[in-house]
Amino acid sequence: MIVWALLCISYHKSLYAKPIDKQSVLAALTLNLARFTTWPDSDNPVLNVCVIGNNVVQTSFSNLNVKTINGKKVQLLNRSRLRPLEHCQVIFFGDLKKNLAKRALIDIVGQDTLTIGEGIDFLKAGGMVALEQQRGKMQLNINLPVVQQTGLVVSSRILNLATIFEFPAGKE
Amino acid sequence: MNGKNRLIIQFLIVIVVSFIHSHYVSADSEELMSLSVEDLLNVEVISTAKKAKSLNDSPAAIFVITNEDIKRIGATSIPEALRLAPGLDVARISANSWAVTARGFNGRFANKLLVLIDGRSIYTRAFAGVYWENQDVMLEDVERIEVIRGPGATLWGANAVNGVINIITKHSSDTQGGLITAGGGTEEQGFGAFRYGGKISDDTSARAYVMGFNRDQNTKKTGGPAGDAWDKVQGGFRMDSQPSIDDTITLQGDIFQSHINQDTTLFQVSSPYRNRMDETVDSFGGNMLLRHQHTFSATSDSTLQIFYDYYERQSAFLKESRHTFDIDFQHRFDFLGWNDLVWGIGYRFSHDDSNISVTTKLLPSSRNDQLVSGFVQDEITLIDESLWLTLGSKFEHNDYSGFEIQPTARLLWIPHRHHRLWGAVSRAVRTPSRFEHDIVSLQFLEPPQATTTPPFFRPPVALVFEGQRNFEPEEVISYELGYRTTWIQNVSIDITAFFNTYNKLRSLELGTPVFNGRYIKQPYFLSNNLRAKTYGFEAATVWQMLDWWRWDMNYSLLKTDFNNEKAISELGASPQQQFSLRSVISLGNDIDLDVFFRYVDRNFAVSLNAGNEKDPIKEYVSLDIRMAWRPVAGIELSLVGQNLLASQHLEYTKETTLNAIAIERGVYGKITWQFGQ
Numbered sequence: 109m110i111v112w113a114l115l116c117i118s119y120h121k122s123l124y125a126k127p128i129d130k131q132s133v134l135a136a137l138t139l140n141l142a143r144f145t146t147w148p149d150s151d152n153p154v155l156n157v158c159v160i161g162n163n164v165v166q167t168s169f170s171n172l173n174v175k176t177i178n179g180k181k182v183q184l185l186n187r188s189r190l191r192p193l194e195h196c197q198v199i200f201f202g203d204l205k206k207n208l209a210k211r212a213l214i215d216i217v218g219q220d221t222l223t224i225g226e227g228i229d230f231l232k233a234g235g236m237v238a239l240e241q242q243r244g245k246m247q248l249n250i251n252l253p254v255v256q257q258t259g260l261v262v263s264s265r266i267l268n269l270a271t272i273f274e275f276p277a278g279k280e
Numbered sequence: 281m282n283g284k285n286r287l288i289i290q291f292l293i294v295i296v297v298s299f300i301h302s303h304y305v306s307a308d309s310e311e312l313m314s315l316s317v318e319d320l321l322n323v324e325v326i327s328t329a330k331k332a333k334s335l336n337d338s339p340a341a342i343f344v345i346t347n348e349d350i351k352r353i354g355a356t357s358i359p360e361a362l363r364l365a366p367g368l369d370v371a372r373i374s375a376n377s378w379a380v381t382a383r384g385f386n387g388r389f390a391n392k393l394l395v396l397i398d399g400r401s402i403y404t405r406a407f408a409g410v411y412w413e414n415q416d417v418m419l420e421d422v423e424r425i426e427v428i429r430g431p432g433a434t435l436w437g438a439n440a441v442n443g444v445i446n447i448i449t450k451h452s453s454d455t456q457g458g459l460i461t462a463g464g465g466t467e468e469q470g471f472g473a474f475r476y477g478g479k480i481s482d483d484t485s486a487r488a489y490v491m492g493f494n495r496d497q498n499t500k501k502t503g504g505p506a507g508d509a510w511d512k513v514q515g516g517f518r519m520d521s522q523p524s525i526d527d528t529i530t531l532q533g534d535i536f537q538s539h540i541n542q543d544t545t546l547f548q549v550s551s552p553y554r555n556r557m558d559e560t561v562d563s564f565g566g567n568m569l570l571r572h573q574h575t576f577s578a579t580s581d582s583t584l585q586i587f588y589d590y591y592e593r594q595s596a597f598l599k600e601s602r603h604t605f606d607i608d609f610q611h612r613f614d615f616l617g618w619n620d621l622v623w624g625i626g627y628r629f630s631h632d633d634s635n636i637s638v639t640t641k642l643l644p645s646s647r648n649d650q651l652v653s654g655f656v657q658d659e660i661t662l663i664d665e666s667l668w669l670t671l672g673s674k675f676e677h678n679d680y681s682g683f684e685i686q687p688t689a690r691l692l693w694i695p696h697r698h699h700r701l702w703g704a705v706s707r708a709v710r711t712p713s714r715f716e717h718d719i720v721s722l723q724f725l726e727p728p729q730a731t732t733t734p735p736f737f738r739p740p741v742a743l744v745f746e747g748q749r750n751f752e753p754e755e756v757i758s759y760e761l762g763y764r765t766t767w768i769q770n771v772s773i774d775i776t777a778f779f780n781t782y783n784k785l786r787s788l789e790l791g792t793p794v795f796n797g798r799y800i801k802q803p804y805f806l807s808n809n810l811r812a813k814t815y816g817f818e819a820a821t822v823w824q825m826l827d828w829w830r831w832d833m834n835y836s837l838l839k840t841d842f843n844n845e846k847a848i849s850e851l852g853a854s855p856q857q858q859f860s861l862r863s864v865i866s867l868g869n870d871i872d873l874d875v876f877f878r879y880v881d882r883n884f885a886v887s888l889n890a891g892n893e894k895d896p897i898k899e900y901v902s903l904d905i906r907m908a909w910r911p912v913a914g915i916e917l918s919l920v921g922q923n924l925l926a927s928q929h930l931e932y933t934k935e936t937t938l939n940a941i942a943i944e945r946g947v948y949g950k951i952t953w954q955f956g957q
Contacts, residue, residue, distance in 0.1 A: 190578040212578035
């Protein structure tokens with residue numbers, strides 16, 4: 109039995125010494141992407157990061173304990189009820205029904221909001237950045253026309269790391 | 281120290297070491313921010329412990345059974361899958377019938393649970409319950425089953441007295457390609473299913489399926505074959521279309537036919553008085569559902585749903601058929617930024633037909649009934665991101681009991697991201713069934729007897745059950761308090777306490793015996809003279825001990841106090857205690873090992889035939905084990921052992937039978953092949 113316990117733990121270590129929980133990586137990537145994005149109202153001392161998702165998604169962001177990004181005070185806002193989205197500079201779309209994600213993205217067309225979600229479908233729905241798990245690692249995908257429709261500037265360092273898509277931008 | 285004790289201590293050491301270890305190796309989230317974007321895109325990611333970290337935000341006792349859960353316990357029917365939920369009492373009466381309820385009053389004809397498949401109510405007005413043997417879905421296509429214990433009448437309507445079960449199948453775009461399953465074993469003698477999904481156009485996807493099975497008979501409690509084998513064939517389809525960015529249309533339907541064998545005893549007033557037979561019940565049915573969802577904004581949408589459902593059953597007891605047509609509209613919208621309002625209206629028309637059998641008739645033999653309903657519910661944000669109050673009520677008019685109001689008030693408080701507290705007060709009603717209103721049935725017959733006193737002969741005594749048109753709805757006022765936490769890392773705990781007071785519960789009253797020259801007719805009528813209080817709690821715990829090893833543990837305690845001793849035999853009960861422990865091991869992506877242990881306390885079954893005597897059911901333990909191996913992508917081989925701890929055990933007895941059936945141990949193998957995804 110003791111041998112079994114040791115086997116369990118060694119098996120555990122061999123699998124998980126390196127891998128990191130996906131949701132934590134998604135949150136860290138979201139906040140890192142915000143570092144490399146410039147908003148038109150660069151004087152705004154606050155960066156509102158709105159998080160849509162359940163407690164697991166919310167906790168992954170709050171656990172990172174990020175106080176400031178580029179000198180702006182980071183304010184994490186739980187927007188699971190999809191309201192209000194007007195003052196969000198960044199929105200992370202966690203697990204959300206397709207039609208609601210699409211509609212929320214239409215509702216914020218015209219706003220300078222960095223929208224980050226999961227899967228290429230998120231880009232097709234009008235999102236800007238889609239993170240996708242491919243062979244155990246996260247892949248960065250950006251829909252350039254949607255970014256260009258806003259006043260946001262995403263650093264070339266990020267664009268070079270990303271796969272660029274050109275799905276048509278949404279309309280109000 | 282003997283070997284057994286040593287084994288237990290060693291097992292506990294493993295558990296404790298694993299518990300400490302699971303904390304020790306957990307990633308430090310703050311360190312993640314020191315990694316660059318390039319580093320983050322290069323780390324290996326894994327989805328872990330979702331179940332052990334998630335907290336539901338509903339102010340209700342909700343439990344979700346996922347597609348993965350259903351697969352991994354080796355369930356072959358909806359009731360078997362429901363055994364995963366705490367607070368549900370799922371008892372298998374025979375190979376082809378189940379007694380399923382939440383928080384008490386179980387029976388073959390249990391009537392306080394509302395069940396929906398993709399929004400289609402599968403409750404029948406015939407006895408205000410569910411013919412579980414008629415209800416199947418291809419379990420591989422189920423997305424999740426939401427089990428809500430406690431009243432859900434405000435949103436779902438009458439008969440959601442003790443709970444609601446919502447079976448939700450996958451969107452057809454999520455079931456693309458082919459899937460073939462086949463298998464067989466000792467009890468599950470042979471089964472198979474084929475489903476294929478594809479894209480009809482850019483905006484439209486669809487799937488179609490056909491499935492069938494043949495299940496073996498069990499053993500009578502007194503020994504000998506029970507004659508409860510059965511078979512079924514079912515087919516269906518689902519099509520989902522998105523004609524515009526804001527509109528989604530779903531069309532789906534199913535059709536089934538089954539042959540259900542059962543050992544039936546019918547009584548008659550002439551010799552031989554009791555007629556025991558092996559009969560085959562023919563059951564046939566189908567349904568069609570159309571749903572249109574329109575999204576106005578992220579916080580506003582509407583749903584229009586229409587369905588038609590038909591079934592017929594031909595048994596020696598009764599031949600009945602029922603058409604149900606239902607239309608519902610629901611609209612949700614945000615109001616003033618702090619109200620989430622939802623309102624709806626609905627109409628249901630039902631038409632039934634029945635034939636007179638030797639023992640039973642419905643008067644009239646055919647009946648139409650209508651149900652008109654409306655509801656409104658408002659979730660009010662009292663403190664942003666922390667405190668919500670939900671107020672609502674259902675208003676409905678039905679042809680059986682008239683106008684009913686079923687309100688609810690619910691409060692949800694999230695003081696911290698790891699804690700949820702909620703409370704609710706609700707009223708719900710269980711409206712009368714067609715049988716309760718209109719049935720006349722010879723339920724039991726005492727043969728003639730010689731007596732020692734004049735006239736030295738007692739003629740046959742016929743116990744005749746007669747429905748009552750003035751039978752009123754049963755009522756419940758329910759108080760619930762719930763707490764959920766993920767305070768301990770990789771452990772989630774969900775506890776609900778409840779106190780229910782039931783009024784106007786169905787009672788059986790003896791009428792005046794009448795001698796008609798041939799036999800004594802002893803009528804018994806329905807009344808609303810019983811009351812009950814139930815209270816207890818349910819706990820569901822998930823512990824992700826290691827990334828590849830999870831434990832699920834459920835416990836429920838249910839106390840039932842009736843105002844009358846005889847009530848327990850008339851209304852049925854549920855076990856006072858139930859406990860289940862499930863070990864879920866995933867070795868890499870290729871091997872699964874699942875162990876599911878259950879303890880079910882002793883219970884009593886309703887026994888109408890035996891003149892309302894309590895029929896005791898002993899406590900039992902049960903163990904299911906499933907092993908699965910995926911040698912190549914798309915193929916899975918699995919071996920499942922069910923009820924392994926005893927060759928047979930009794931779970932429940934049907935109200936209208938004299939023959940209790942013990943459920944046998946079973947083993948089956950299964951192959952699943954997915955292709956063309």
